Amino acid sequence: MINYLKNIIKGFSTILVGMKVTFINLFRPNVTVQYPNVHPLVRAGSDKMPDNARNKLNVIIPKCTGCKSCEKACPVNCITIETTKVASIDTEKPLMEDGKKRVFWLSQFDIDFAKCCFCGLCTIACPTSAIVHSTDFEYSCYDRNELLVHFSPFNKEQVAEKKRILAEEVKQKAEKALADKQAAEKAAQEQNITDSKIKSSDDQTSANQNIQNNSN
Amino acid sequence: MENHQFLFNFISEYTGDILAGVLIAIIPLALLLVYALVAIYGELKIASFIQLKLGPMRTGKWGLLQPVAEVFKLLQKEDITPDGADKPLFNLAPFIIFLGCYAALSVLPLSSHFAPSGLNIGLFFIIAISSLAVLGIVMGGWASNNKYSLIGAMRSVSQIISYEIPAAMCILGVASMAHSLDMNVISAQQQGGFWNWYVLGGPAGISKIWLIPFTVVMFIVYFVTSLAETNRTPFDVPEGESELVAGYHTEYSGMKFAFFYLAEYGNMFVVSAIMTVIFFGGWSSPFGDFLNSPIWQIFWFIAKSMFFVGLQIWLRWTLPRTRVDQLMYLCWKILLPLSMVCFLAMALGGMLY
Amino acid sequence: MNLEAVIFYLFALIIVASGGLVVLSKNIMHAAFALMFTLFGLAGFYAMLLSDFLAVSQIMIYVGGILVLIIFGVMLTSKITGVELKTGPIGKVNYLFGAAISVIIACGLSLLFTNSKWIEKPVDKIPDSSINAIGYSLLTEYILVFEVAAVLLLIALIGAALIAHKDQIIDSDASSNEISTNNDIKIKE
Ligand code: SF4
Ligand code: SF4
Numbered sequence: 039m040i041n042y043l044k045n046i047i048k049g050f051s052t053i054l055v056g057m058k059v060t061f062i063n064l065f066r067p068n069v070t071v072q073y074p075n076v077h078p079l080v081r082a083g084s085d086k087m088p089d090n091a092r093n094k095l096n097v098i099i100p101k102c103t104g105c106k107s108c109e110k111a112c113p114v115n116c117i118t119i120e121t122t123k124v125a126s127i128d129t130e131k132p133l134m135e136d137g138k139k140r141v142f143w144l145s146q147f148d149i150d151f152a153k154c155c156f157c158g159l160c161t162i163a164c165p166t167s168a169i170v171h172s173t174d175f176e177y178s179c180y181d182r183n184e185l186l187v188h189f190s191p192f193n194k195e196q197v198a199e200k201k202r203i204l205a206e207e208v209k210q211k212a213e214k215a216l217a218d219k220q221a222a223e224k225a226a227q228e229q230n231i232t233d234s235k236i237k238s239s240d241d242q243t244s245a246n247q248n249i250q251n252n253s254n
Numbered sequence: 255m256e257n258h259q260f261l262f263n264f265i266s267e268y269t270g271d272i273l274a275g276v277l278i279a280i281i282p283l284a285l286l287l288v289y290a291l292v293a294i295y296g297e298l299k300i301a302s303f304i305q306l307k308l309g310p311m312r313t314g315k316w317g318l319l320q321p322v323a324e325v326f327k328l329l330q331k332e333d334i335t336p337d338g339a340d341k342p343l344f345n346l347a348p349f350i351i352f353l354g355c356y357a358a359l360s361v362l363p364l365s366s367h368f369a370p371s372g373l374n375i376g377l378f379f380i381i382a383i384s385s386l387a388v389l390g391i392v393m394g395g396w397a398s399n400n401k402y403s404l405i406g407a408m409r410s411v412s413q414i415i416s417y418e419i420p421a422a423m424c425i426l427g428v429a430s431m432a433h434s435l436d437m438n439v440i441s442a443q444q445q446g447g448f449w450n451w452y453v454l455g456g457p458a459g460i461s462k463i464w465l466i467p468f469t470v471v472m473f474i475v476y477f478v479t480s481l482a483e484t485n486r487t488p489f490d491v492p493e494g495e496s497e498l499v500a501g502y503h504t505e506y507s508g509m510k511f512a513f514f515y516l517a518e519y520g521n522m523f524v525v526s527a528i529m530t531v532i533f534f535g536g537w538s539s540p541f542g543d544f545l546n547s548p549i550w551q552i553f554w555f556i557a558k559s560m561f562f563v564g565l566q567i568w569l570r571w572t573l574p575r576t577r578v579d580q581l582m583y584l585c586w587k588i589l590l591p592l593s594m595v596c597f598l599a600m601a602l603g604g605m606l607y
Numbered sequence: 608m609n610l611e612a613v614i615f616y617l618f619a620l621i622i623v624a625s626g627g628l629v630v631l632s633k634n635i636m637h638a639a640f641a642l643m644f645t646l647f648g649l650a651g652f653y654a655m656l657l658s659d660f661l662a663v664s665q666i667m668i669y670v671g672g673i674l675v676l677i678i679f680g681v682m683l684t685s686k687i688t689g690v691e692l693k694t695g696p697i698g699k700v701n702y703l704f705g706a707a708i709s710v711i712i713a714c715g716l717s718l719l720f721t722n723s724k725w726i727e728k729p730v731d732k733i734p735d736s737s738i739n740a741i742g743y744s745l746l747t748e749y750i751l752v753f754e755v756a757a758v759l760l761l762i763a764l765i766g767a768a769l770i771a772h773k774d775q776i777i778d779s780d781a782s783s784n785e786i787s788t789n790n791d792i793k794i795k796e
Contacts, residue, residue: 046588050474053573060304060572069306272610343640375659375738382663385671389643392678396636408682411675435738 079173092156093175095149097189100134101168104142111163116153120146122200125207136166145197147189152182282359282370290519292560294321297567304571328515331508339505340397347394348506348513354386355520362527363438365537365551376437377425380528381418384483387521388414391492394514395502406501409578410485410492416585417482417489423593424476427469427600428532431456431607441536448540453533458607468599473533475593477562480525482581484518486566488573489581496575526562527555534558615655622648639678646670660738 071078104121121142134140160169179185192200295310298320302309310317335341361376363369373379388411395407431452432440443457444450453473455462482489493501503514530536535558537551545554576584625644632638646669653662745753 046592056572057568060568063306064300064303064568066306068303068308070308072308072311340634340636343636346640373659375663378660378667379663382667382671385667385675388671388675389640389678392675392682393640396678396682404682411679415675 093171096172098168099191101166107163108160108169111159114153116150118148125204127207143200144190151185286520291321293519300567301571328512333508336505338399343393343397347390348510351387351390351517352513355517357383358524364555365548367548374436377435391502398505402498403502403504406492406498417479420589420593421479423597424472427597428452430601430604437531444535445538447542451535465603468596472596475589484521487570488576491578522563526559529562530558618648618651658737
C-alpha cells in the first residue's frame, strides 16, 4: 500500500519535472534560422559554422604541396590532381605558405561536387590542411558542369607555359648532359693514356643525370 | 435558471422561433470552427517553441494563416474511399464523431445569459453524448477494412469506455456537492472569486478546508481522464504512429479526415469546458463581482477553457506515449480508487454544506 | 402542422427507416449500426415527452453501453462480420411464421391502444426537470428495487472480475501489492 502510494506520487512528480523542463524551453530563444530570409552566417557571425559542418570544399592553394593524399583518400574519386614540377630555370620562385620552397605547380586541381559525398575524408588526409570545408553550402545550380570546380590558379596557357619551361629545362639539361658527356668523351680521348679508374666514374655520373632528366 | 434563454428570446422577437433556433445552433458551430483554427495554430507554435524552433512563419505574419492554409489543403485533397471499405459506414463515421462533439458543445453555458441549450441535466447529457464518439470510431475503424484501423479503433474504444468511469466519478462528485446537474447552476454557485471554485472545495465557508485535498486530487484525476478520452498524448495509443500508422483514421483523407481532425480539437475544448464548469467556476469571474458582466463571462469561460487546452498541448509535447497495459493499469488501479475515495469525501461535503 | 408535429414525424421517419434497415439488412454490422439511429430516434421521442432524464439515459445506456457491447460482440466473433445473412431452404416458411407473428403483435398492440384508458389530463405545469422527481421516488418509494438492482450489478461486477483474475487467485494470495509490483508501470529505482 505504501509502495503503491509512493509510486503514484513519484509518477506525478516526475511528470511535473518534465513539464518544468518543457516550460523553461518554451521561453528560451529559438535556435533555428529562417534560412532563405536570414542566412545562418549572419546570425552565427561570419565564418562561424557548426563544428563538423560538411560544406563545400575549398583548397587553399598556397598551402597545398601537391602530395595527392586527398586524391587517394577520396572514396568516390572526385578529386583530380595533376602536378608539374617547378623548373629551376623558372623566373618565378614560388614559396609555400610556410616559407618552404615549392616543388610542384598544381597544373590541375579539380573537384567534382556532383560526385562528392561530403564525407570529409580528404580534409583528414591532407598533411597541410590545405583542403578544408568552407562556410558555403549553397551549391545548387542549373548545369551539372558548374559543379566541376577548378582550384588550380593557372589557366590553360599558363599551364602550357609552365610545361614548356619545364620541357625547356629538361632539354637544356639533356643538352648540357650531352655536352658534358661529349666533353668527357673528348677529354677521355685526349687523355687516353691517363688512369682508367677516373674515366669509368665520369661515365657513371653522366648516366645518372640522364636518367633523372628523363624521369622528369 | 431561465437566464440562458436571454439570447433566444432576444433573437426570436425579430425572427420567429424556428430561425432563432437555427441561429442559436450556428453559434457553437462558428465557435468550434474559429476555436479549431486557434488551437491548431497554438499547437504548432507551442510544439515548435518547446523544441526551440520557430514553427510556421511564412503564411501571413508569424504564420498566422497557417491553420487556414491547412484547412484549404485538406479541402482540396482527393476524397478517397478504399475499394474494400464498407462505403456507407466509412462515409458516415467522421460525421458521427463530429456530431458527438458538436452536440456536447450545445449545452455549455458560455455566460449566465447564454447557453445554446440550457438543459438542466447538462452534465449527464455530456457524458452520454460523448459515447457517440465511441461508435463513430468503431464505425470508421471497422469500415476501413484495414487491420491498423481496426486495432486502433478497438484500443480507442476500450480506452474511452474505461476512462469514462473515473470521469463520471469526478462529475458525480461535483454534482453531489452542487446538488445539480445543470451546468449553468453549477457555474452560478461558484460565483464570488476563485475561493469559491469547486477545485478549492466549493462555496462553503472556511470550514471546507479539509475538503480541498480531495477536490484537487479529483481535478487531477479528471484532467488525466480527459486526456485519455480525447485520445491525446500521453494516451494516444489508438493512433500511435509507430505501431498503427494512424489508428482508426488511417484510411481517411481530405474532407473526412478534416472532420476527424476537427472532432479531436473540438473534444479537447469540450473536456476543457467541462473542467472549467465543474472545477473552475465556469463563466464566473475569478475576482468576485469584478468584471462579471454577461459579456465578460464569455471571456472568462473561453479563457479558462483555452488555458486547459493549452495545458493539454503542453503535456503532449512533454510526455511520451504510454503502453496499452500501462494505460489500463492507470485507469483501473490508480484513477478509479482515487476518484472513489475523493467521491466519498465530496459526497460527505455535499451533505454537510 | 406545427413545429412539434414536424419534429415528431422526422423522428418517426428515422426510427421506422433505421428499424427497417436493422431487420432487412444482409450485413450484420450495418444492422448493428442502424440500431443506433433507432435508439436515437427513441431518445428524441422521450425528449419530446418532456422526460429529459429518460432521453439522456436512453442514449447513455443503449447507445453508449448496449450498442457498443453488441458491436464488440459482433466484431470479436470470428468470421461473422463478413458473412451475409441468408435464409436456408426453410426460409419461405420462416417468412410466413414471421409475418403471422408480426400481424398478431400488431393487432394486439392496436387493440391495447384503442381499449386502454389513457390519462388525458392536460398538463397544467410543465415540470422544470424530471430528474428531481425520479430521484425522490427512486430513494423513497422504490428504494428496495433500487438497492436490489444495485446489488445485482455489484454481483455481476465481482463475477466478471473473478473470471478475469482466475489464474492469479490460484497461484498467489491475491494481495494487491504483489500484483502491482509485477506491473511494469512501477518506476524502477
Ligand atoms: S569530401 Fe569525401 S567525397 Fe568529397 S572530395 Fe573529399 S574525400 Fe572525396
Ligand atoms: S592532400 Fe592536401 S597538400 Fe596534398 S594534394 Fe591534397 S590538398 Fe594538396
